[in-house]
Amino acid sequence: MTPCAETPSFSGTSLWRHRDFRRYLTGQAASVAGSSITQMALPVLAVLHLDATTAQVAWLAFAGQLPPALLALHAGALADRHSKRRQMITGDVVGAAALATVPVSAALDTLTLTQLMTVAVVQGAASVLHDAAAISLLPGLVDRSLIQRGNSRVGALFAVAATAGSHLGAALTALLGPARALLGDIASYVISAVCTARIQSAEPVRVRVRARPKTPRLRADICEGLRYVRGDDRLWTLTLVNATTSFALGLLNTLWALYLLRSLAMSATAFGVVLGLGALGAAAGALTAPALARRYGPGPMMLTALAITPLTQLPLLVASPDSLAWQITIGAALFLQLACAGAAGTTQRSIRQMVTSGDMQARMQAVSTWLTSGARPVAALLAGGLGTWIGVRPTLTAGTFLLLVPLVVLARSPLRALQQMPDPPDATVQSYRT
Structure with a gap:
């Protein structure tokens, strides 16, 4: 038995000289880039090679979104009970095996849409297993003083990797x-x-x-995680901020591309440039989050970011079709929006990790994932219904007003005035496994 205080400290070490962090970051960046390749290639495969209808493409996307909503809580409980690294590797192996059946079947001319949907579900489930363990591994990988910087590096690299993966997938x-x-x-x-x-x-x-019972039930662990998050005002507030933001953005993002390309007559090239600016904004926000939190305080910084976010939607709502000036303005607004998202997201994740005990990290994150993932499909369905009923622009306006909800949630919480990163929970006796 080795107490937590005796673990190696990297508080004075550069993260780039931390070998395990570099390995972690490399593996996760590769995973994000690879997922972007599949998100690009799979719909193309369904449409061009299997003649999928619009409804079938929608069902394919829905199949990929379903596992996080159904399995996040279970994956978090498993990650807190067993080795996180082993669960990450298992998810990678299962995902690779499922995806490998697609090019093999295509080469044999036996690929079907049913197989694609099955692969999307299996791959989604594997990703849930992997991500639940990966996100909760970081706080145990680096010293507490490096958690915020670690999340900053992760958020920035992930934004770049996602964009690079999309371009690589297209190529x-x-x-x-x-x-x-x-x-x-x-x-x-x-x-x-x-x-x-x-x-x-x-x-x-x-x-x-x-x-603790020798064979604890998974359901008991899940319920314990839910009670833990609900019982901590800081965790519950930030979880609600995540969920309400995810719902609003899910509604907006469902119709965003359609509105830009069709209603505003934006070219595919300009659309790609705008998306690239957004990725740069996300990376910039994540990288500057620690400095902004130190200067202004984590609470005021997050509150300001949430207040700016609805304003970044205004150029989209008032823009004129086929106008270069408005395209530039929309690109700048997206840069600012995702910079705010990167800064606030990195900071709130660091706060949640810092105030959560080591044995609850995965389940705490799983509760947030479960709520945010469950919000997206509902928001997408609502966007489709409202877009058909009242029109695309009024629906985007409604989504903009929904972005005020997370601002109100945080503004009503004592976290709005948080001036420094919080202290960790009371130390618990821990042992270590490899």
């Missing part, structure tokens, strides 16, 4: 075809698994004061 689809383009994502699974396996830091295992 591979053009060069190799959509089925063989998926080999890029399969390779990313392998890279992620290898990097995770090479992480050497021991994982903390809590030893509880109260007696």
